Amino acid sequence: MNWDDTTDDAAAAAERLVGASADGEDQAVEAALRPKDLGEFIGQEKVREQLDLVLRAARARGATADHVLLSGAPGLGKTTLSMIIAAEMGAPIRITSGPAIQHAGDLAAILSSLQEGEVLFLDEIHRMSRPAEEMLYMAMEDFRVDVIVGKGPGATAIPLELPPFTLVGATTRAGLLPPPLRDRFGFTAHMEFYEPAELERVVHRSAQLLDVEIDPAGAAEIAGRSRGTPRIANRLLRRVRDYAQVKADGRVDREIAAAALKVYEVDGRGLDRLDRAVLEALLKLFGGGPVGLSTLAVAVGEERETVEEVAEPFLVREGLLARTPRGRVATPAAWAHLNLTPPQQAGGRTGGKGQQDLFGA
Numbered sequence: 001m002n003w004d005d006t007t008d009d010a011a012a013a014a015e016r017l018v019g020a021s022a023d024g025e026d027q028a029v030e031a032a033l034r035p036k037d038l039g040e041f042i043g044q045e046k047v048r049e050q051l052d053l054v055l056r057a058a059r060a061r062g063a064t065a066d067h068v069l070l071s072g073a074p075g076l077g078k079t080t081l082s083m084i085i086a087a088e089m090g091a092p093i094r095i096t097s098g099p100a101i102q103h104a105g106d107l108a109a110i111l112s113s114l115q116e117g118e119v120l121f122l123d124e125i126h127r128m129s130r131p132a133e134e135m136l137y138m139a140m141e142d143f144r145v146d147v148i149v150g151k152g153p154g155a156t157a158i159p160l161e162l163p164p165f166t167l168v169g170a171t172t173r174a175g176l177l178p179p180p181l182r183d184r185f186g187f188t189a190h191m192e193f194y195e196p197a198e199l200e201r202v203v204h205r206s207a208q209l210l211d212v213e214i215d216p217a218g219a220a221e222i223a224g225r226s227r228g229t230p231r232i233a234n235r236l237l238r239r240v241r242d243y244a245q246v247k248a249d250g251r252v253d254r255e256i257a258a259a260a261l262k263v264y265e266v267d268g269r270g271l272d273r274l275d276r277a278v279l280e281a282l283l284k285l286f287g288g289g290p291v292g293l294s295t296l297a298v299a300v301g302e303e304r305e306t307v308e309e310v311a312e313p314f315l316v317r318e319g320l321l322a323r324t325p326r327g328r329v330a331t332p333a334a335w336a337h338l339n340l341t342p343p344q345q346a347g348g349r350t351g352g353k354g355q356q357d358l359f360g361a
């Protein structure tokens with residue numbers, strides 16, 4: 001894609017090979033790649049151990065599992081875990097999302113059609129409307145909702161009993177939830193970004209399911225560029241597979257993975273073209289900062305929001321860029337990553353060293 005043409009942040013985020021949100025192709029293949037039980041779910045040891053206890057105890061009591069809140073960045077496995085919860089409880093699952101529930105009536109319709117023990121997965125729970133949220137409080141606590149019939153002074157609340165169900169709420173930030181809602185979850189789990197070794201296991205597992213031959217060094221190469229996110233690891237694997245099929249004999253090793261990801265402009269650390277454009281502008285044009293966000297955005301020909309919401313979070317997480325009250329500042333790691341010399345070390349000049357191949361191909 002041409003970043004210069006990008007005007008819509010959501011579109012920019014969705015089209016990125018290293019974007020964490022699901023695109024159309026992801027949705028089509030993710031069902032096949034999802035782990036089906038806790039044993040198959042890789043990493044997140046603490047969450048798995050705790051959830052295992054919660055579910056076993058509920059099963060032993062013959063009860064419906066407590067409501068579960070999962071927080072964490074996109075693509076870390078929240079939807080997958082909700083499906084695992086249902087599978088482990090031998091219960092059906094209904095999937096919906098906060099933005100899809102704009103009226104309390106929408107929620108009442110879903111809740112009243114749940115079967116006993118069913119898992120209701122509510123993605124982006126922080127984006128539900130206020131009236132629906134208030135209805136959910138009562139539903140979670142008492143398995144009951146009040147359906148309002150009529151308007152004005154003549155309106156009456158008709159109580160409606162619900163079968164016991166398990167709500168699994170997912171949010172990118174638990175801090176966005178109002179405390180009364182947060183407090184009604186019996187179990188809250190925060191999902192962390194994955195370690196490279198865990199992502200290697202994700203890549204190996206997905207390669208097996210997709211019938212791709214890959215060696216450990218090839219899997220490590222993909223894992224190291226996946227930004228701690230299984231969805232990105234799976235997506236990069238598919239692009240590497242394409243390259244291996246077209247340019248080689250279909251087998252993936254370190255060289256093939258690195259060469260393929262060089263074509264897709266994902267460097268050895270998982271930065272893509274937009275990330276590097278932001279860093280390069282910060283280093284080469286502004287001597288490493290501090291520089292204001294708007295100025296930086298103009299320098300890379302992007303919207304302010306694209307720089308702030310699409311590129312910066314990963315650069316900050318990687319310790320390459322810092323947001324300070326005086327503006328954006330590059331860290332020593334940023335200079336090292338782009339193989340440039342900070343001005344004070346280069347006698348006022350930047351870019352002292354020659355550019356090394358960032359793609360490791």
Ligand SMILES: Nc1ncnc2c1ncn2[C@@H]1O[C@H](COP(=O)(O)OP(=O)(O)OP(=O)(O)O)[C@@H](O)[C@H]1O
Nearest residue numbers: 030033034041042074075076077078079080230231
């Ligand atoms: N622990 C894991 N082990 C193996 N594969 C995983 C794991 N976690 C996630 N995946 C894979 O990553 C992909 C994305 O996972 P999932 O859809 O569950 O993420 P999510 O957190 O719900 O994302 P979003 O917030 O965008 O809805 C799926 O294909 C899934 O198979």
